[in-house]
Amino acid sequence: MNRDELPHTTRPVLQEAETQVLTRVWQCFAGQPFDDAELSALSVPPLSGAEVLAAVTGLVRSGELQSAPKAWGERWFYIPENHLAALQEQFYELPPEIYAAAEPALKQEAAPGLPRDVLQALLFLHQEGGLELTARGTIHKRQLQKLNRLKTGLQPEHVYALGVSDQHPDLYPPVAAVLLDLLLTLGLVREQAGSLRLDSKAVRAWLALPEESMHALIFQQVLNRYGAPSVPLQHFRRLLCCRKLSPHAWIKGDVLVASIAGFQAKPAAMESVTAGAQAWMNFMAAAGWADIGQCEQGRPWLSLRLPGHALLSPPRGPIDESSLSIQPCLYVQPDGDILVLPDAPLSVHWDVARCAERLSEDRITTYRLTRESLQAAARQGYSAGEMLNGLMRYSLSGIPESVADAVQLWGQSDVAASPESSADREKLHCSEAAGQSAAPEQAGITKNLHTRGFALQKGLIHHDHLVERLEPDFNVPYADALFPGLKDIPRSWTRELRSYHRSTAEKLMETALGWRMALELGAAESVVRFIPLQHEPAPWKMTGLLYEQESAAPRRVVLGAEDWPRLRILLPLSCE
Known part of the structure; x- marks a missing residue:
């Protein structure tokens, strides 16, 4: 039985010994599996080894722990991932000195966010008509280099510091690997006829999500796969999602690390834990989830841009586009510049960027309509009439006559009807039909995301987490x-x-x-x-x-x- 298909029931009332053991298991192992030998060595004063063993079997029967076969009759045990947040709230108390009283020096401001980076990758694939694959199943170097040059908040050092690996580290630069990984695992692209192409149905569903739901879906994809399987670092990553932590307050990262240092019987080397925690904080800033500061003593602090627990919450589903009313959120300038306001939905950025070049992104994102961008949009089947209707719908001040004339001139339908554009449009849209029926082998792993219009696929990036390879069962021994x-x-x-x-x-x-x-x-x-x-x-x-x-x-x-x-x-x- 797959871990995602395990029955979910109301949490049982535990015996005192079971609560003591579960607390110690959470401290020592977090969500990592432990075997019979580690169970025998687990000390839970004042319980005897037999009481610990009996409590563990009771916890497996109640569903608080899961068990999986190992070799030679031995077993693995672990806390189900969907229980970790509740156990953290139950067993962990924030240190009283966790919050900083003074404002630190800002070391790394939160980037616009991974949803914006994913949008840039979607637009790139849209403009390219897909990514061509070599006979080895990798992306052609020319397109890969262009993908890697996209303007994103994520930088190579943010990925290198996490220590993650991808299937082709010699071929994929780190930022390009992350973008491809997210496109794959979110189901926004699929392989077809020797190329990776946008799944139009999934892209529309993605763009209809509120941006906070995009953040949550991405965070839940990267939390374990990008984070090291070290128990202290798993605790650190998840404690940043604790409901007790206040967003926008400055949190002392070093105090948070110190609070988990004594959890394990054999504490990990603090230098490696501190370095891993710093790498994760830097990645959170690059992803748009936190600002990073530094106190006068050089210790790292962070401030959450989004409530940490919201990143672990089930995201809200797609918005019904028929009932969606997007408020005007941009200005069209006479020189062809388009100023998109900070609260504009990413679907607006998608429509604008399909016909304009992005110049800069700060609080306000600036695009520019050019002859090249309009002709490229026409070749992709985006007609001049559609461009003008979209800009008029979103504009706070209408469209200057000079801009409307340029769109009509450079976005003419005869450009869009050229042989080159017809081929491009077919390449772009043919994956929509393919997206209507997933392959049978994908049905099981995509079931939990189908209601949101996405298909979860295997990505490029991973850490080796043993728990992902285990198949839980319910074979629990009794007293005899x-x-x-x-x-x-x-x-x-x-x-x-x-x-x-x-x-x-x-x-x-x-x-x-x-x-x-x-x-x-x-x-x-x-x-x-x-x-x-x-x-x-x-x-x-x-x-x-x-x-x-x-x-x-x-x-x-x-x-x-x-x-x-x-x-x-x-x-x-x-x-x-």
């Missing part, structure tokens, strides 16, 4: 499999706190050690909890952790046969 021979011991060993003959008491304690269970020891009026760790046969001794009632912290002690007048094995709750 977890603790073989449990039914064969005398019931009094687990039911009564009593004294035994020395040889029986030694055997009872050795049995508890084999199952990694705790013991209850009674002497005089006191009762203590003891977790055996190591047995020495001659003379007979047992080393372990002793939890006394008056102290939460255990003492490591060595007990002999004469040190426990009464005892019993403490079964995990699920085995009683």
Whole structure:
């Protein structure tokens, strides 16, 4: 069963031990899988190893953890990705000093955003009529170089610092690789007849989305695939999406990193975690999600442009274009310049850029109508009448007569009807019919995005995340499999706190050690909890952790046969 098809139910009420174990699993592993050996080494004081194991099996049954087969009968365990945000809200408290009181020096301002970069790539493919593929299945160098020269907020150093790899690192420059990856994974292009061509239906659905939904879809695509599988860095990336973090406030990145440093039993090298966190913050700025600042001591701070939790939320679906009323949002100047205001939908940028050259993008994006741009639009089937109608619909001040005359002159239908343009139009639009019926093998992986008009496809960029290769199942062992021979011991060993003959008491304690269970020891009026760790046969001794009632912290002690007048094995709750 695919992880996306797993049943979603209301989260169950957990036993106290299960909550303790789930907290520690989240801290130590985040969304990364762990195996039986790592489970055996997991320390969750004051629980015994048996109690931890029983809690994990209970968490798998309840759906809080998933399990997948490994080799030789062993298993993988991991937290389902769609549970991570809720567990983060439940188990993580922001450090009180997380926010900066003073304004830092601005080091990297948020770029216009990856949705704008994707738009530039869509326009490039539209103008080119697609991207031709070589016999090796790669893009021709000439087109690739032109794609890489697009004006985007993303720079090569932002991609290199993440340490991601693509299928052809020797062929695809980093920015071009990201743009192609996003076009592929968002389903905006598809391979047809030896080229990558726009899927017109998917492009229209994409452009009908609110821009914040575009940000969310892109973020959810890159969160894991572009982020390193390191547990501390996965925590860092997701903590920036915490509901408790205020957008537009300056967040101390170094404090956030320090707050997760002690989560793991074997803390990662802080230098690598700090470098990875800085790389992710820089990428967020390039993607349009955050501003990066630097305090006087040189430590990195960031301010979220968008609420982090909104980037993880299900995006709003496409807008019904028949009921959509776009307010005028641009000015057409007599010299042919078009000034598009900041809040203009990307669908307006798409319509304008199809017939004009982009000059600059800041708060206001500037385009220019030129003879070359109008003739290129005509060759792509964008008639002079359509251009003028679109500009009139969006313009706040109408269209100067000189501009209307130029559009009529240079965007004439006879230019659009040239043999060259007919071929180009067929290349551009033939993928629309192809988009109406996805290949059978794509049906499963695209099902969750079909309602939004997109088809999720395999991209170019990835980190090697083991969890993506696992197939979860529901084969969870019960007590008799977890603790073989449990039914064969005398019931009094687990039911009564009593004294035994020395040889029986030694055997009872050795049995508890084999199952990694705790013991209850009674002497005089006191009762203590003891977790055996190591047995020495001659003379007979047992080393372990002793939890006394008056102290939460255990003492490591060595007990002999004469040190426990009464005892019993403490079964995990699920085995009683």
